[in-house]
Amino acid sequence: MTQTSALAVAPSETRSVGPQARAWLDANLPDALREDMLQDNKPTVADLCDWEARLHKAGLVGSTWPEAYGGRGLGLRAHLDISREIGRTPMPESVNSIGKELAGPIIMAVGREDQKLDYLPAILEMRDIWCQGFSEPNAGSDLAGLRTKAEKTADGWVVNGQKIWTSGASKSSRCLLLARTGSVEDRHRGLVLFALRTDTPGVDIREIQSIDGERSFCEVFFNNVVIPEEDMLGSPDEGWAAATRVLSIERATNRMHRSWRFENQLNHLVSACAANPATRKLVEVDYARQLADVSVNIDLLKGHVETLVGSLIDGNEIGPRGSLPKLFWSEAHQNFATLALEIVSRFPPDMSDPLRAVRRRMEDIYMKARAETIYAGTTEIQLGIIAKRILKLNQGK
Amino acid sequence: MSDLDFSPEDFSDTARAVMEACATAADLPARIALLAEAGLTGILAPEDDGGMGLALDYAVPVLREAGAGFLAAPLLETMLLARAFAGQDVAAEIAGGKTLATIAWVGEISGQGGVVGRAPLGAEVASVLVFRTDGTAVLVTLGDGAEAQADDSLDLERPEATITVKDVNGPTLDATQVKALLHAAQILRSALILGASEDALKRAADYAQERVQFGKPLSAYQAVQHHLARQCLAVETIRNSIARSLSAHCETPVAAARATFVGSCDLGAFVAENAIQVHGGMGFTWDVPLHRHLRFARTLAAQGKAAELKEDVMQQLLSGQDKEKEPAHG
Structure with missing residues (x-):
């Protein structure tokens, strides 16, 4: 077991950092975190924080962040190389992806220097887990309708309102909170961003059980919550404007590893079935054609991701084109999950541990996949974006 | 090629103008x-x-x-043959347009000859590349030990022919050259399908914005918008996959080219089928050329053996062989 950095030498943009990342992950992923092995107990938040802190120490997290904030100062190409290897590794999703892929980049864009130095290293070192307080009961896809109110007083900002679908709020220490200074009629004007400590008096977090059995989702209530002025991110209006710019890039690049994780799931299913005489026919004959279609879709998805990364490196704007990989990935993965569920439903009752492990994994993927066409903009929202902003169709108005 | 002062896209306008001229030209020569x-x-x-x-x-x-403009010529085959026969006399003849040539994409002949098929415009050219069972290929001359017979063909612009070979002689390609040709063909076919799909989508989007029903253009209806958005996703998926297959950063160019082609066949047919759907009854008429794109996409799938390639994809999955360890390709 090595704890030294996998990326001891800062590589140039042309040399892949992938092989070093691969070697580190192979040597260091604990069996207890492997998603392709049968686990008696789910890893705890503490286990996951420990693992993710080690990933950061090894240089596999925050690769594109400046070194002053705990990053490696590398480019997007290196991030893609590392993401591929993370995807190929059957490890849990980050418990702090909101911190690493949303709050962090927004803080970098609009935060004061003291905020950056305070918040950013804490995200990578897993001292702070972030959640995102954007959606509300009446402002889901239509975020500009949000009602949570922030009033400026002598003691700081006083916040009242409610957020919902706040993933991971009960495990988090910070919330990227979006509130408004004026009235709902102001729509996109008067929105203000805060880095709220979730242990602030008046913050009430309640878990919501989701269809996969998890309790990650939360509702968060704010009752006269006082937020000090220094925890505001950017000025009112400015913070949100910058945040939306960051969001359009993040939507296109977040969880860049997912095509390779998807491939890892497919390979796990196929290899586990092929290794057992009782299930070999399922993949060699019965579902061979559909599994080949899944494999082709994974390559097509890589086409979206890699071309988009290349385009960002060339300095192009992504804009509405971020909807293309999101839509393609969510539907392809959901279709795979449905196929995988049918295949594992035909496993014999006296199945071996490896088969039990793949069945449990595929069942979990199937239930979780229901959310994939909903979060980060539903399928219907993505299709609308493509129709209106890419095809620019005449809306007849 | 990085020192060139022009990019691939600089060829689009020239190509479009040539395709328009070809549309009114008298015949294949x-x-x-x-x-x-x-x-x-x-x-x-x-x-x-x-x-x-x-x-x-x-x-x-x-x-x-060429795909967008319904080009009635075996341009993909001509490009590939002129490249594959580099250094042999026939390369210059094909590159210069002096020898009309095509490729019989399906079937192989033995040393004694045989019958091969799916040669686009095979009945109108002078030479046909024919694959052999040993993995090599030979460029036979029609009327000199080889005959072409026009076949029933789904594709209207590039009707296919069956080739009967009795005397096997002509310039040859070795197995490595054949492999390289087949790899390139997968990407280039995808480019033809991309053009056909772009044109089908453009026609559907234009029609939906012109056609008014119940006081609104069809494009104002969300059901129609979503149809068109899905076609757009399909077109961009083909485009991005071609770009990935050709990128120096692609880890697995062989698997990427294969997936690009197999995916393009399904996606290209999807776009043409849905463009017909958006046109309603008009879409089913002979005069609206969407069926020509659909016929083309389906024919290219057969010529490139898309269905068989899916079996190769599955074999690779089952072998547990990492795609990234694929052999380097010429």
Whole structure:
């Protein structure tokens, strides 16, 4: 077991950092975190924080962040190389992806220097887990309708309102909170961003059980919550404007590893079935054609991701084109999950541990996949974006 | 190629103009002459053979325009043959448009000869590349030990022919050259499908915005918008996958080219089918050319053996062989 950095030498943009990342992950992923092995107990938040802190120490997290904030100062190409290897590794999703892929980049864009130095290293070192307080009961896809109110007083900002679908709020220490200074009629004007400590008096977090059995989702209530002025991110209006710019890039690049994780799931299913005489026919004959279609879709998805990364490196704007990989990935993965569920439903009752492990994994993927066409903009929202902003169709108005 | 002061996209406008000229040309020799005059037949052939010596990505916009413009010529085959026979006399003849040639994509002959098929415009050319059971290929001359018979063909612009070979003689390609040709063909076919799909989507989007029903253009209806958005996703998926297959950063170019082609066949047919759907009854008429794109996409799938390639994909999955460890390809 090595704890030294996998990326001891800062590589140039042309040399892949992938092989070093691969070697580190192979040597260091604990069996207890492997998603392709049968686990008696789910890893705890503490286990996951420990693992993710080690990933950061090894240089596999925050690769594109400046070194002053705990990053490696590398480019997007290196991030893609590392993401591929993370995807190929059957490890849990980050418990702090909101911190690493949303709050962090927004803080970098609009935060004061003291905020950056305070918040950013804490995200990578897993001292702070972030959640995102954007959606509300009446402002889901239509975020500009949000009602949570922030009033400026002598003691700081006083916040009242409610957020919902706040993933991971009960495990988090910070919330990227979006509130408004004026009235709902102001729509996109008067929105203000805060880095709220979730242990602030008046913050009430309640878990919501989701269809996969998890309790990650939360509702968060704010009752006269006082937020000090220094925890505001950017000025009112400015913070949100910058945040939306960051969001359009993040939507296109977040969880860049997912095509390779998807491939890892497919390979796990196929290899586990092929290794057992009782299930070999399922993949060699019965579902061979559909599994080949899944494999082709994974390559097509890589086409979206890699071309988009290349385009960002060339300095192009992504804009509405971020909807293309999101839509393609969510539907392809959901279709795979449905196929995988049918295949594992035909496993014999006296199945071996490896088969039990793949069945449990595929069942979990199937239930979780229901959310994939909903979060980060539903399928219907993505299709609308493509129709209106890419095809620019005449809306007849 | 990075020192070139022009990019692949710089060929689009020229290519589009040539395709428009070809649409009104009298016959195949006239069309090949127009293509050769613009240098497009020899775009991949070495400069020593009278070509432009450009990389594969320069052929993509040209074939995209050919697909969009219903080009009735075996341009993909001509480009590939002029490149594959580099250094042999026939390369210059094909690159220069002097010898009309095509490829019989399906079937193999033995040493004694045999019957092969799916040669686009095989009944109108002078030479046909025929694959052999040992993995090599030979360029036979029609009327000299080989005969072409026009076949029933789904594709209207490039009707296919069956080739009967009795005497096997002509310039040959070794197995490595054949492999390289087949790999390139997968990407270039995808470029043809990309062009056909772009044109089908454009026609559907234009029609939906012109056609008014119940006081609104069809494009104002969300059901129609979502149809068109899905077609757009399909077109962009083909485009991005071609780009990935040709990128120096692609880890698995062989698997990527195969997936690009197999995916493009399904996606290209999807776009054409849905463009017909958006046109309603008009879409089912012979005069609306969407069926020509659909016929083309389906025929290209058969010529490139898309269905068989899915079996290869599955074999690779089952072998547990990492795609990234794929053998380097010429």
